[in-house]
Amino acid sequence: MVQGEPRILLVEDAEAIRLSVEVALRAAGFAVRTLPDGERLEAELARFRPDLVVLDVLLPGRDGFALLRVVRRHRAAGVVMLTARDGVEDRLRGLGEGADDYLVKPFVLAELVARVTAVLRRTGRAQPAVEVGDLVVDLDAGLALCRGERVELTVTEWKLLAYLAVHRDRVVGKAQILSAVWGYDEYSANLVEVNVSTLRRKLEAHGPRLLHTVRGQGYVLRGDRP
Incomplete structure (x- = not known):
């Protein structure tokens, strides 16, 4: 029996990507809120209480790595990071600082949904049947x-x-x-x-x-x- 949709907070500054990811996640059964940057991240973490946060690395203001540390201080939520840079160093840094998964742009929306679902499953927050x-x-x-x-x-x-x-x-x-x-x-x-x-x-x-x-x-x- 469903006890409520898993909550996903998406932080992505590119509007086209933000909208397409939001639609894909909603279609997969998630409750979604979005932010164009990390300015209101702390407030949204407290208000929305996401089960997982999707973070773009290259954001205006605080970058995704800085926001990852904020998430880790405030919520025991899963984190999937997105980046246009496919260097191994960036991926290792994100995973080393506590991200659960890392996806390089451009990506297929179905893969992102699968990665999000897998992280939720591992953290015990996956949507039940x-x-x-x-x-x-x-x-x-x-x-x-x-x-x-x-x-x-x-x-x-x-x-x-x-x-x-x-x-x-x-x-x-x-x-x-x-x-x-x-x-x-x-x-x-x-x-x-x-x-x-x-x-x-x-x-x-x-x-x-x-x-x-x-x-x-x-x-x-x-x-x-x-």
Whole structure:
């Protein structure tokens, strides 16, 4: 049973990278807050209480190494560092000062999500499996089981299911889903409807309806009738 999404704080000054990483992490089921630099880091550590911090090394003001020391003083959180420099010395310095992992730019978003998940698992903060009726959505392993049988899903269907599972018992609108799963700002009802329909059909091949439509509001994943 989910006890709340793992919380990720992202500190990255490049807006395009910051937005794309935020969308990818949210789609993977994490609660995310972002900062463009380390100016408000201490306040956000106290307020948001992240389970993991993603730190860019080359930041305006205090760099990622200085911020890593701040994180270590304030929180027992995991730390994944990002850098455009691929020198061994930088990587050894980051790991030596307490980072849990180090990723060199440019990187694939899926790899970053995998690294974040792995660190959360090692630190005991990984998102547990979500149970909805006979459906088990294992966010860590990336699979869905219904009555013990695996539900075969495409990458997009998995992202959609994971997002709905993290928000189980809560109605989420089409615009929210579109932003979290596809990263689109423009509203496209048809794209969401088609994928929800396909996902619902696959789930119902294994058991009773769990993915419900709430007319005029959106969709909800729950085990009882709406």
